[in-house]
Amino acid sequence: MVRLPRVVGLVLCKRLSFLLPGRKPSLVDVFHALRFRRFPSPQVRFTVYFVLYDGMEEGIMELKITRMENEEDVVIQEEKVVLPGRAMHRNCLISVSCSFPAPGNYAISLRFREENQDMPNDLALRFLDVFQD
16 A cells, blocks of 8 residues: 655756755756747746655656646656655656647646556646746
């Protein structure tokens, strides 16, 4: 039986850098909204960072970006993960490359499911505003 993890933080940044000494990861250019001159937007690359805490077993982590106006999925990425175990944490990074079809509000959701399960469990949700300059 899978014990679902808790998501601690869900941060968007332009890139991840490893700083010396010790090669510790550092989030660079954290953002909460994006602006573009035209739509559909050019391809934009960014990193989604979050921590999984206290889950057990393994399964599929799904990251989905959905345009709220029409509930159209812009990005769906899946990745196999091994959950860290009781009272343990695991840092997670998902690289995203996408184009936004229009300005508006977008939902970023994280969901988890066992490999043989059809319905994922919702873990986290945040919103991203995309504006036109």
